[in-house]
Amino acid sequence: MVEADILSYGRAAVEWSTSSLAHLAVTLLAVVAAVVVVPFFQRTHLIGIPGPLAAKFSDFWLLRTAMNGHRFQSVHEQHQKYGTFVRIAPNHVSIAHHDALNPVYGHGTGTLKPEYYDAFVPPRPFPRGLFNTRDRAEHTRKRKIVSHTFAPKTITAFEPFIRREIQMLLDRWDEFCAKAKDEQKEGPRPGTKGRAWLDVLMWLNFFAFDAIGDLAFGSTFGMLEKGVDEAKVEYEDSDGNKKVDYCSAVTIINERGEFSGTMGLAPTWMRPYLLKLPWFERRLRSVKKLTGIALARVNDRLQNGSEREDLLAKLQSAKDDRGEPMGKMELTAEALTQLIAGSDTTSNSSCAIVYHLATHPDKMRKLQAELDEELKHSEDVPLHSDVQELPYLQAVLSESLRYHSTSAIGLPRVIPAGGATVCGKFFPAGTTLSVPAYTVHREKEVYGDDAEEYNPDRWLAPDARKNFDKAFIPFSVGPRACVGRNVAMMELSLLIAAIFRRYDIVLAEPDKDLPTFEGFLRKPTILIAGLKRRE
Numbered sequence: 001m002v003e004a005d006i007l008s009y010g011r012a013a014v015e016w017s018t019s020s021l022a023h024l025a026v027t028l029l030a031v032v033a034a035v036v037v038v039p040f041f042q043r044t045h046l047i048g049i050p051g052p053l054a055a056k057f058s059d060f061w062l063l064r065t066a067m068n069g070h071r072f073q074s075v076h077e078q079h080q081k082y083g084t085f086v087r088i089a090p091n092h093v094s095i096a097h098h099d100a101l102n103p104v105y106g107h108g109t110g111t112l113k114p115e116y117y118d119a120f121v122p123p124r125p126f127p128r129g130l131f132n133t134r135d136r137a138e139h140t141r142k143r144k145i146v147s148h149t150f151a152p153k154t155i156t157a158f159e160p161f162i163r164r165e166i167q168m169l170l171d172r173w174d175e176f177c178a179k180a181k182d183e184q185k186e187g188p189r190p191g192t193k194g195r196a197w198l199d200v201l202m203w204l205n206f207f208a209f210d211a212i213g214d215l216a217f218g219s220t221f222g223m224l225e226k227g228v229d230e231a232k233v234e235y236e237d238s239d240g241n242k243k244v245d246y247c248s249a250v251t252i253i254n255e256r257g258e259f260s261g262t263m264g265l266a267p268t269w270m271r272p273y274l275l276k277l278p279w280f281e282r283r284l285r286s287v288k289k290l291t292g293i294a295l296a297r298v299n300d301r302l303q304n305g306s307e308r309e310d311l312l313a314k315l316q317s318a319k320d321d322r323g324e325p326m327g328k329m330e331l332t333a334e335a336l337t338q339l340i341a342g343s344d345t346t347s348n349s350s351c352a353i354v355y356h357l358a359t360h361p362d363k364m365r366k367l368q369a370e371l372d373e374e375l376k377h378s379e380d381v382p383l384h385s386d387v388q389e390l391p392y393l394q395a396v397l398s399e400s401l402r403y404h405s406t407s408a409i410g411l412p413r414v415i416p417a418g419g420a421t422v423c424g425k426f427f428p429a430g431t432t433l434s435v436p437a438y439t440v441h442r443e444k445e446v447y448g449d450d451a452e453e454y455n456p457d458r459w460l461a462p463d464a465r466k467n468f469d470k471a472f473i474p475f476s477v478g479p480r481a482c483v484g485r486n487v488a489m490m491e492l493s494l495l496i497a498a499i500f501r502r503y504d505i506v507l508a509e510p511d512k513d514l515p516t517f518e519g520f521l522r523k524p525t526i527l528i529a530g531l532k533r534r535e
């Protein structure tokens with residue numbers, strides 16, 4: 001009897017497990033059909049577009065590429081293999097041609113930022129900021145308020161504060177140079193005795209955070225002074241108590257970019273599941289901490305006030321079309337946007353400029369000759385009016401932004417109702433298109449056969465700017481282009497002029513490529529250089 005029971009129990013177990021396995025297999029097939037096969041056949045209009053096989057069926061090809069930190073490179077290689085059009089995800093086509101810029105990003109085209117940008121929205125209860133607002137009317141409202149804060153008059157008023165931070169950077173580097181000169185220690189390379197060896201990227205990050213802190217909130221983070229990457233974070237613990245902590249702002253901003261730049265590529269339904277993976281979980285903590293940094297700065301600033309009109313004061317006094325000012329939460333979201341958009345964009349770009357000049361000593365000497373000649377009577381940090389039209393300095397900045405391009409990926413946009421024809425191909429409404437900056441910046445048709453080479457001199461040719469402008473997008477183009485472009489160009493012009501006029505710079509590893517890791521931006525990871533004061 002017992003034996004019979006066991007046997008029937010065993011049979012039932014086998015039947016159950018067979019039927020549940022079959023059930024599981026059917027469910028899996030249904031999921032695969034729903035997620036992979038159906039969307040593939042729904043997009044028959046994209047079937048003829050070449051690309052990696054995996055990318056035609058699922059978002060994982062692009063997602064995995066992004067997690068590896070070199071999305072710009074992988075997409076570039078696909079374009080080299082397949083040509084102008086590459087399908088990089090089931091509903092996403094990358095178009096590597098400057099003729100695609102206007103229809104994809106231009107004014108009046110009606111294209112919108114897709115769900116990708118939802119992964120950049122700050123955690124609740126904060127609303128969206130200018131950068132990640134997708135709704136057109138809401139973006140227009142915000143853009144009107146924010147662009148007012150970047151009006152030319154405001155920017156001129158920022159110049160003394162930017163110059164003060166650059167002077168602080170020079171003072172710190174001078175200390176290191178003086179010490180190294182006294183000690184006359186051997187450097188990491190033969191013949192480099194008596195130089196100060198430091199991670200230039202780290203110091204440029206200190207500068208960029210202090211500068212944006214000063215511009216946006218009326219005071220710096222104190223990073224240059226302390227020589228430490230540290231920022232105050234305000235947050236609520238699980239019991240709702242307000243807490244204060246200190247953290248590395250640079251690491252946090254990097255991890256936040258990696259989180260958003262990757263998570264945004266996953267279909268919306270999958271995002272909560274990805275959050276369970278340690279890679280995303282850790283980076284989500286950084287997203288929250290970054291909001292905590294903005295909150296701490298906004299709170300301190302509102303409590304203590306500011307003696308001058310910083311960006312926050314401008315935002316506070318600005319009103320939208322209905323005469324409404326921004327509330328505290330929106331103010332914090334915009335302050336966060338500026339902190340993110342205006343800090344490491346500048347430090348990454350300036351780090352790349354230092355790298356490219358130091359690896360092209362002839363170009364560095366040419367720049368130094370111009371600075372010596374034109375800035376004879378300037379202070380350590382020149383005036384913007386003295387440098388904004390220096391031909392070789394501006395050529396170096398343009399070439400470096402072209403060649404490195406911290407925003408290197410194709411920024412995605414969704415085609416609106418009615419569809420659009422781009423570079424001779426029709427794309428129906430709802431298709432996501434992007435134009436990869438890294439690849440477009442290397443178009444031989446525009447930049448010539450030496451497009452793969454770093455050569456600032458190309459910008460000196462007559463009509464160069466006019467010819468290159470059509471394929472030059474470091475700040476993007478159209479209604480969503482960088483609102484801080486003029487501030488960024490002022491910072492870069494002053495900073496690079498001041499640094500190269502004062503120091504002779506060599507790299508510890510001049511034969512190596514600049515190491516980078518890409519989240520949303522393509523960021524250098526380290527740059528060890530030996531500095532000495534020029535005679």
Ligand code: HEM
Pocket residue numbers: 130131132143337338341342343345346349406407411473474475476479480481482483484485487488
């Ligand atoms: C070298 C420095 C910089 C570079 C290369 C850069 C590049 C860009 C790019 C490519 C975009 C478009 C992003 C997209 O469509 O997804 C953008 C947007 C933006 N940038 Fe910059 N940026 C720089 C500096 C700054 C600075 C200094 C600020 C402010 C202080 C700033 C504020 C913004 C904001 C608020 C947006 C969003 C604009 C909108 O959606 O309407 N950026 N930037």
